[in-house]
Amino acid sequence: MKGYLYILECSDGSFYTGSTNDLNRRIEEHQTGKGSYHTRKSLPVKLVYFEEYDRVDHAFYREKQIQGWSRKKKLALIEGRFSDLPGLSKSPSTSSGTKDNR
Numbered sequence: 001m002k003g004y005l006y007i008l009e010c011s012d013g014s015f016y017t018g019s020t021n022d023l024n025r026r027i028e029e030h031q032t033g034k035g036s037y038h039t040r041k042s043l044p045v046k047l048v049y050f051e052e053y054d055r056v057d058h059a060f061y062r063e064k065q066i067q068g069w070s071r072k073k074k075l076a077l078i079e080g081r082f083s084d085l086p087g088l089s090k091s092p093s094t095s096s097g098t099k100d101n102r
Contacts, residue, residue: 003056005063007049007078010042015074019063021056049078 004023008016008030016039020026027047030039039045053059066074073088 001056003053003059005051005053005059005066006047007066007074008039008045009048010039010045012042014038014042015048015071016042016045017063017066017074019056019059023050 001021003019003021004026005019006017006023006026008018008027010016016030016036018026018036026035027045029035030045031043033040033043035045051059051062053062066077069077070088073085076082076084076088
């Protein structure tokens with residue numbers, strides 16, 4: 001079953017990263033307040049990036065990878081600045097968080 005990794009930009013400027021097997025349905029759920037708690041309190045949302053995978057578990061794995069990224073690194077991905085991604089990786093001594101709320 002196909003899977004999709006997606007990044008939404010919320011009305012407060014934060015990013016939400018998720019995965020699904022039906023991208024259109026999931027975006028509609030977020031827009032109508034039936035998605036995650038984070039997007040529900042930050043409507044409207046806008047799809048700013050997605051990747052398609054042959055399997056939904058691959059999309060889920062990618063979701064978890066990107067959730068640990070800094071805001072700057074997510075922005076580089078969204079803007080297609082792929083060559084900047086390695087330089088934006090966190091150093092081992094940097095603490096990591098799972099949310100990216102400005």
